[in-house]
Amino acid sequence: MHYLPTWTLDDLPKPTKDLGRAKADVDVWGYCLLKDAVPMSVVERCRYRLREQAAAEKERGLAFEDGGKDQQWGDFKDHNGRVRPEAFRAENGGINQRVWMLANKGQAFLDLLEFDLWDDIIGHVLGDKFIIHSYTANIAKPGGMAMPLHIDQWWSPEPTSRGNKYLPVGSFTRERFNIDGPQKAPPAMLAPPAVSNVLIMLDAMTEANGGTRLVPGSHLAGRHPDKVLDAEVNTISAEGPPGCAIITDGRIWHGTGANRTDTDRNAILITYCGPQYRPQENYTIGIRSEVLSGASERLKELLGFRVWCGYGRTGDPTVDFVEPAAEEIGELKND
């Protein structure tokens, strides 16, 4: 399409261990495939723990299930603005299972965060500082539909020009991100990447089992994919062995593929964002106390506990880390 580069399969990123190659692939195509990002022993521990956790959440009626044909991702509310938690359950057609807040759900997932092989690539995309935006798993199950194409930083404001009307940032929704809908011509200016995603394959990923669909080069399109305009857009399925990671520029058009096999496709997604953005998962409230008390400085920083340029503080902007258990200054009076 007019916004997108043309390519043949030979041009596109292949699984590589070469970090320089991987960074160049992200620059040109919006993604790379990092081979052996995680050793098999860690992959196996994470897969085992994930299956155990997912089964237990399902058994207790806590599972979040999407990928059904009548489900609308992002449409968490009904027409009266009420949140509909039951919309993402198997009884309403949900097939794939999401497991949220992995940092709370076992040592295997904390150990996975110790791998910093991909930090260099995330730093290449996001710069010196970044935090975790979400840390989740997506189990694409047999029969799960392809997820609509989207970008992960849908909330990131687009460039505007002097005198142009723009959609005020507080009026963004998952369905509306600018005033005019998709631009008719490629924009001259692009918003930079604000997030970068690492998807770790716990099983071999193939086109048949729901390998992530990607639109190569779409990170430079300067707009969101549109259901009508881009209905026929060329996608590829990311494929690789267990332990391989897909690392993306947050502007790339992508989504889970349809799983046409009879086995689950287990994957973990670590999404990073710049330190100035609101993470999707609120770790400063939601992290369990036993995880926080054992956390290294690096983990605390990744979870957003390090104050950044005075932001994220609870009072004094010069402190390094916030302490959720600290007693804050309240109402005071001199006698």
Ligand SMILES: O=C(O)CCC(=O)C(=O)O
């Ligand atoms: O699981 C995948 O293949 C991709 C998931 C995805 O695109 C998302 O959760 O935004």
